[in-house]
Amino acid sequence: MRFFSKAKKKESWLTISFLGDGICVVEMLRAANGRPKVEVAAFYPGQPSYSPELLQRLGRELRAEHFYCATLLGGGEYQLLTVEAPNVAQNELKTAVRWRLKDLLDFHIDDATIDVLDIPMDKSAAAGRPHSMFAVAARNSLIESRQGLFDEAGLLLRVIDIPEMAQRNIATLLETEGRGVGLLSFDEDGGLLTISSQGELYLSRRIEVTLQQLLDPNPNSRAIYFDKIALELQRSLDHFERQYHFITISRLLLAPSAAVGLDTFLAQNLYIPVESLNLDAIFDLEKVPELAEAAQQQRFFLALGAAMRTEEVVL
Template sequence: MDKSLLNKLAFWKKAGQHVDVGLYLTETALHVYQASDEAHPESHYSFSYTKQPAEAFAALQAALGPTRAQLVLNPSFYQLLLVDKPAVDSEEMNQALIWAVKDMVTTAVADIHVDYFEAPTQNSTKLTAVVAAKSQLSQLIQDANLHQLEIVGISIEELAASNLFVDDAQPKMVLCHLPEHELLLTVVRQGKLFMQRRVRGFSGLDKVTQQELGYGMADNLSLEIQRSMDFFESQLRQSPVASIELVMGGPAQALAQLLSANFNQTVNVVATTSTDQLFAQLAYSEFARANEVSEEVAA
């Protein structure tokens, strides 16, 4: 299915030139990735806001003028729920999911927007519902429109991670950490998301010392990684992950060394200025994926 949360919910069309960017929106900032071209080098921007994202959209407009964007949201804008797959046709799935999740969320039924994705494994009776407030997303798009920003696709952190290692045929476990957020653990292979979970207890991982890592935190994290590996292999019946990839700030290299002692897999640190900026870059990767889908449909 389309990875967009609001498929075809673009209320406007822009004429003339625009700049293509990848955006990652958090509770307090808009992170921007602009790819290099003949006139400009690769660029990263960040615009903070205090009340509404519209403040950051205004700053983006002042900096770049009209823009077209793929947007990744952080979890403050959505909730993931693992639910039984409704026995309905695909055209009726979204409506059926609203009634499946209504008692699991505090959002009023009339304001629930739900999309979903499934693991690439066969014969699954479960799917993951992505639940957001329709009013909040609509306001987000309207505010973008007012500031010459055309949002052509909306995705989430878990799915954005699948844009890492898209050409690698071996599954990789990716640990993404943003300051003051729970650790995101995913397994990706060739642009597909095979599993995802939030690992609690590591929200301050970027601030711990090497000594604190050695006093038990790295071993505790190793246990969580091993549980996920066991699930991936035994429950999903997949081959073992080829490597463990760390996307984080702070003592990343020290953590990689400590984890390496507990696993046969190589533990790598993904080179990036910040996890926020990486998610903006992964958002930009959706332009290429959208073009591939268009070409497949045309063929």
């Protein structure tokens, strides 16, 4: 992956997210004060979405050669695992984690690109106590293919991110000081629950209910999916309380999905407050009035989160 270019770049990034029916592109400006400002939120329909021609088209129209680009992996394109943090020097960390992952992946470790993310410990815990970290693994062939796609389109891909981190970025804007916050979103890959605190990701869970199922017009089918979601959430919250007893979750937020009644159902079946999220509350959407619609907020949700990245964690 290329990291530098002689061409002058803008300070902001273009975040490009591939969906089943097209590509979402977001440009966002972060201000020292006030809400992050969404400058561009454009959708380019196309199937397959992983198309150099489609990427070239948006590159021409948005003058993407003047930006650094970031993209997101899909839910089935990587594995996110929790492992015990090795007691090694920082420069040996990835090698040590790679060794621990060799029997946990569904493909050979030699074919894996690895990255790691620390899970902060309880500050009052005894020194030297073992703690956990996240390990992200994706096939080398997939990473190379994604890099090649951007190269063919003439775009500078600098970062490949994952949905958990994009969702964590949005949750950071919604945290209450000293408390944790849960955030639940749905897309074509299924449900994604994250729990974070003080800008750090502590828990991630996938829920096998897709957005299409959530919007099923049959009320009996929706009731089954709602029950499944509530059960998975309860299990995850119970696990979190046991594992991270030093963090109290203030509330669970539901990302935009247009799923009628889910917020009320979960509020009645969970022991923490449940609220629906409107992106108007955290982003300046003046330049993109189309994002006032819940369906559009759902479509762009992870791309918006990925556009808020500040660190350079690169697969």
